[in-house]
Amino acid sequence: MTATLAALLEEVATAPVPIADPGPVIDELRDRLETAATEAVDGLGAEHLPVRLPKARVAELLACEQLAVTASASGRSLSEPVVRGRILDRLLHHHVHGGGPAPGPALAVAVGAFEAERDDEVVAWLDHDPDLRARLAEDASGFAERLQTLGPIDPAWWPRCEDRLRVDLADGAVVCAAQLDLVAGGGPTGRPMVILEAKSGPFTADHRDGLFWYALLAALRHGSPPRGVIGWSAWEGRAWWQPVTADVLRGAATRGEEALARLAALLGGRAPDRTACRACAWCAERPTCPAARPLDGGEDGGGFGDGW
């Protein structure tokens, strides 16, 4: 659907409340995750703690355990899709917090933000290839135009970008942290909380699952679930929203439990399973992996939960 942000928020705010009494649901889900986390770190030495479970690791563990192990060991390096996603994030931040349209090229706005963050790695990366920079400058201009189409947000929602939250499980031995693209409402605003995730590519099922994971963490952190989640693709200029129901939260918790169970097995020394998945296209293991899926199109070089 193509809608303005103001209209989407209005729709979320006026829709029927999806969970009338969230307390028991949140207690149930916290208990389930606590149990899974406690089992995952049972017997693990203090020097290995805390174990971190960000959104991307949940997705990787469920897609292919070897992918999760490889990504954890090697870190996440910069790539065109990753940097494109970060550029979009900075343009969204300016859209929300900048106080009006920025003069000049959109890429310069994003680079200004990277410089203010002292993200020298991204700034240097952008400088190393003029053709790449030109492509990203074009993408940035498109994103900026589509942000204008998305429209402003009523300041009464107290919108804030990069909202951070953390849920500690098993006495802090497992840490689930998140940084949300945009949060509106909640807390002192008197309005329902809504989480928006912006993607620089098409919005996929992986992104939807990631957004539901955020909804679960927000529910556990604040003791009250977000009323709805919005996914917005800056590539297509389209958005969708979904109410956060008990089933949405339970589904996210089930994925979290499964990820923790697999993590427990890996921490216990079991060799990681290899499963063909979408990440085969860019996985470092691809040349030697017997399970790797044949390439059926261009390599998108992205990553689970990051950059798109």
Next chain:
Amino acid sequence: MGGEPRALTLRREAAEVLAPLAGLTLVVAPGAAAPFDQLVRIREHQVDRAAECLASLAHESEFDGWRAAFARRRLGLAVLERMRKGASADPSRIARDVVDHERRTSQSGLASWLGELGPGGAAAVVREAVWFAVATRAAVRSWPPGDGTRFGDAFTWDLPGRAVRLEAAVDAVTRPTRSLLVLTSALDDDEGERRDLAWPAFVATLSTGQMPNDVTRLDLTSGDRRRIPVTDDVLDEGLTLAARAVEAVTAAWFGPPAPTAPGRWCERCPGRDTCPPGRRWLDGGARNPHAS
């Protein structure tokens, strides 16, 4: 108030404990100010480093410049202070006004840096301040805060006779109830949390000559809340922290290399590239690949 006697004796006690540990620092005549470039400043950062890895203090370098994350607390507290005084605009608008005011009216290094930012950089700074202010508003139990509250305060105490200054930044102080508020967004262990609580209580007592009643620590990311009454035990812990930090910083300035204690703090240590034990720890020798 039963706290006053200890508050008054604490200054003498601190001087007796800390002066021998600061024996290599510059001697300062009574009533004279220490030259700033020779002043050993003991802040939360030094207290934490001394508790984690003594060797890391030798890698401390000059402040290498502002960035959005560093400005978060100072500007976020300014936003909260304006809200406390009745500003009714939304946090983004207030934060933009705070940035603009700092840029126009202050001679600070922060103001100079803010003046160099373009639209994207300014939005990044406003973003950080807004998150800090809104997260704080959501975390405190009542708004507006009690009369006599002020956001963004600091306490200092100079060790008599030596160029050593103890400093504690406190995010909010409610003076009538002598309550201190410490805001954090960093994951920490129990020992680190206790430091967060004891250090401001200790320095505030030295600075004002009065014991605070309580200190509350709010974790803005997890929502965890910890409140302690300030007792003699808390002040004793603060004095222990001060002694360890003064000794460690003095040794780092004037002494041979201290022993290393690798741990998760190596990730943010400026010496990580030149410290073999730290490098080994970071490269995974002691780490599980799923921990970070």
